[in-house]
Amino acid sequence: MRERVKRIFRNVNDGLDLILFMNAVDPHIDLSFFYATGITDGLFEGCGAWLAPDGEIKITTSALEEEAAKKSGLPLEVFRTRDENAKLIKKNLKGHREIGVNASELTYATFQRLQKLAPPSAKFVDVSPAVTKTRLVKDAHEIELIQRACDIASRAFEETLPFIRTGVTESEVAAELVYRMQKNGATAPSFRTIVGSGPNGAEPHYSAGPRKIERGDMIVIDFGAQYHMYCSDITRTVVVGPPSAEQKRMYETVAKAQAAALAKMKSGARGSSVDAAARTLIDRTKYKGRFIHGLGHSVGLAVHDPSSGLSPGSDLVLRPNMVLTDEPGIYVPGFGGVRIEDDVQVTKDGPRVLSTAPRDFLEL
Ligand SMILES: [Mn+2]
Structure with missing residues (x-):
């Protein structure tokens, strides 16, 4: 040290x-x-x-x-x-x-x-x-621990998917996910697990409650594992039953915004321009103004590591071995939300995504 x-x-x-x-x-x-x-x-x-x-x-x-x-x-x-x-x-x-x-x-x-x-x-x-x-800027040992925290959470998410169905409450899904993370070696969850189903998905920092999952719900699931004090932070949005055209459009818009930002996560890039890559893409659609938070933040010992991160006003300049989240979202009150979040290591050869949980719009 x-x-x-x-x-x-x-x-x-x-x-x-x-x-x-x-x-x-x-x-x-x-x-x-x-x-x-x-x-x-x-x-x-x-x-x-x-x-x-x-x-x-x-x-x-x-x-x-x-x-x-x-x-x-x-x-x-x-x-x-x-x-x-x-x-x-x-x-x-x-x-x-x-x-x-x-x-x-x-x-x-x-x-x-x-x-x-x-x-x-x-x-x-x-x-x-x-x-x-x-x-x-993380050292090799820190990157290893964050990778492990990402692996544990990614695996736990996949294991939890069969559990998510109509009639199950948000809290039950959250409990299952936390149980799976700890079973896979997590010290603890890295923060309060979010399972926002249906309209609850429109609140970015909702946690999980007694609402029972219904057919047609999109569900925003934001979770992370802590492994020897290092955190992962991942969000996936799934749908129960076939998605509507509107749900598909929301998901595809967020997925495109996330990919656009990821492509910018190179050493020397400004945090503000990485944010702008995702934001301008969303703001060119009918969802203008519905991306109501910054694009991402540093992850490490804290799930929200201090720094200005990736946001419109950020003065951060990306350097190799920073680990930042890429998490655009669209939130429509009364309807629901979509967020996709991955943890990304900046390397001298470009961005490296550490979180491997499936990123498709999964129909459960
Ligand atoms: Mn996050």
Whole structure:
């Protein structure tokens, strides 16, 4: 993980001699802690990752997480109480004048605590832009874990297809999919599974409810597996029974938009122009204005990895080994929705799709 830490310092471009990732209480955990330490299990509430410019990493850990922390092979300092933790923090901040913190993930309460424990002359610097920039470009090990998370989810989706039929509720489909993912090796689902049937498909972030699937429904299924803390994020839209002409037209429009965007996902491309490739295609049809979200986002330790992603206002420039979703959609209130989402690795030879779940408009 030394290389990751060195990259963060290089991206900071400042004379910092310490960066600290400090967790609060779940869910206020900074995933950068896991990025820097390489730890892929455990919760690590109140724990810290202390990074030096030469790539040295030290962990302050609660006794609760000591065994999990040992697996990293990194030097540890263990605390048993909040007071002991305060003493460790104070000792480790001593002598530092400029301390980098990840403001986009650090809670204000924890920041106030650090201020109290730091030397009076110490200055805190927000390094979150550098952390975001570093985490955007995945190393080989991260790509492997994301690929595995994609494989698990893709397989679970195929296994769930026979289960989707009239009379089954959205929640039952979601439960089956989550069960299959975990059975195939997922640590957990990477987010709350969406199964939006019929009109519910028109809400992009619907989850799943008691509605029973009916013949003629399109169903938007958005799901992902977490594998050793890395996420996949996939959406498929299926139809129960033969699709209507309107449903077919919606699906084909989204599929074309997704392919147009994928073709643009090359190193050097702007996030805004990748988004535009899909958006202009949809906006030239009767579905103008019905693509109501950004085209995609970075995926990694977080299912929505920080960055401006692929959207109209994005300033992102694509680089090899970024992993981004390509997920155009069309949403028609009262009627339903279509979204197709894949996880794409940018490579120097062009885009590489990591998610392999069948992408045709499946009739169940
Ligand atoms: Mn997504």
